[in-house]
Amino acid sequence: MxxxxxxxxxxxxxxxxxxxxxxxxxxxxxxxxxxxxxxQGHLRIIDGKPAWPxxxxxxxxxxxxxxxxxxxxxxxxxxxxxxxxxxxxxxxxxxxxxxxxxxxxxxxxxxxxxxxxxxxxxxxxxxxxxxxxxxxxxxxxxxxxxxxxxxxxxxxxxxxxAKLPKRKHPNAYDFRKAIVSGWGQTNHGPTDILKYLVVRIISNKHCEKLWSLALNGLRKLILNSFLCIDTRRGLPCFGDSGGPLVLDDGSDTIVGIVSHGYDAECNIRVPDIFTRVSSxxxxxxxxxxxxx
Structure with a gap:
């Protein structure tokens, strides 16, 4: 054969x-x-600074x-x-x-x-x-x-x-800085250059509150196996899906996988949701x- x-x-x-x-x-x-x-949200990519080899x-x-x-x-x-x-x-x-x-x-x-x-x-x-x-x-x-x-x-x-994280309590990474990266949609259209963005992880409780406010009272259930980031300074979008969220501490520890966000156009700065790798x-x- x-x-x-x-x-x-x-x-x-x-x-x-x-x-x-x-x-x-x-x-x-x-x-x-x-x-x-x-x-429930839209499956997602990223906007950020160009990476180098x-x-x-x-x-x-x-x-x-x-x-x-x-x-x-x-x-x-x-x-x-x-x-x-x-x-x-x-x-x-x-x-x-x-x-x-x-x-x-x-x-x-x-x-x-x-x-x-x-x-x-x-x-x-x-x-x-x-x-x-x-x-x-x-x-x-x-x-x-x-x-x-x-x-x-x-x-x-x-x-x-990248390194896998340890099995930790769902709130273990709250307020930590992390790097999200990908070749997804930017403010200027699709990109052929890898982009990255430094973001801050927020608590699931706060994430659920912000989603519910955006949904006018409807509840978005933020599971323990989810992880959220503050998207006020930038966010993933189409094409970044599946990409890494890695702690910004030099350890190259992957704590999240780009999963989904609030709006399909990536314009509304509601926290993006990642799969929590430690789960x-x-x-x-x-x-x-x-x-x-």
């Missing part, structure tokens, strides 16, 4: 490379087809394609070991389509520069992805997924894993083993 299967796999990869030439034209297609009920070596770009769909859907992800990528469930799930494969690009800042130094690309088949079995696309609960790479990443200054350490280790 070896040579024949490899030839098919390589052909598929070349087709994906052709699709990538028009990637920026499709950025805004991300998640338009993933419905979320009123009052080696600054965020744990960040990856994901390009997902679904069967019977000619669009490419873009998300972010986080390297957590040589073989595993952490992302959001909604990046790999479409209620009406079946995931075909995902191109993972690591070690990059410029999403469209095929010759960027440090760039590594791998094509991952659907069967090598793990979506949380209890992901709910209405409440956006358990919005977490894993991607198993076909071979080890070679770690260097451009490619490094899923057991789930991650169940599928990956204990990462080192």
């Amino acid at each position: 070896g040579d024949y299967i490899r030839s098919i796999f390589n052909s598929m990869y070349q087709v994906q490379k052709i699709y990538r030439m028009s990637k920026l034209l499709h950025l805004l297609c991300l998640l338009v087809s993933f419905g979320v009920i009123l009052g 080696k600054l965020l070596p744990y960040q990856v770009l994901l390009e997902a394609t679904f069967k019977d769909d000619n669009k490419t859907y873009y998300c972010g992800g986080t390297i957590i070991s040589k073989r595993w990528i952490l992302t959001a469930a909604h990046c790999l799930v479409n209620s009406s389509l079946v995931l075909d494969n995902v191109i993972v690009s690591a070690g990059i800042v410029n999403a469209t520069d095929e010759n960027e130094f440090g760039r590594v690309e791998m094509l991952v088949k659907m069967q090598d992805t793990v979506v949380h079995s209890e992901y709910n696309n209405k409440t956006i609960e358990n919005d977490i997924a894993l991607i198993h790479l076909p071979e080890d990443l070679k770690l260097n200054d451009y490619i490094q894993p 899923f350490v057991d789930w991650i280790e169940m599928h990956t083993g204990k990462l080192t």
Whole structure:
């Protein structure tokens, strides 16, 4: 089965490379087809400062394609070991389509520069992805997924894993500063350069209060497995989904995964909601083993 299967796999990869030439034209297609009920929020990307090589070596770009769909859907992800990528469930799930494969690009800042130094690309088949079995696309609960790479990443200054957090009480990171990053929508349209923003984590109680005020009294339930940020100075938007929220203390500890926000246009500064990674350490280790 070896040579024949490899030839098919390589052909598929070349087709994906052709699709990538028009990637920026499709950025805004991300998640338009993933419905979320009123009052729960819109699946999300980011606005911020341009990153430079080696600054965020744990960040990856994901390009997902679904069967019977000619669009490419873009998300972010986080390297957590040589073989595993952490992302959001909604990046790999479409209620009406079946995931075909995902191109993972690591070690990059410029999403469209095929010759960027440090760039590594791998094509991952659907069967090598793990979506949380209890992901709910209405409440956006358990919005977490894993991607198993076909071979080890070679770690260097451009490619490094983020650290998983310890299992902590839900309020453990309140008021801490963190870095959110991605290739998502900015105030000036889609970007091909990785952007980052320093934000502050807020309490779930305060987050729920601000959401309820924006919803004119309707309650937005902020689960313990959610984590919120203050978005008054900036926020993620379309295309940043699945990307990392990492503590701004030099530890490269990933505490959140970009999940969803209040409005589809990312204009209203209601706190954005992330999947709280510390709530899923057991789930991650169940599928990956204990990462080192």
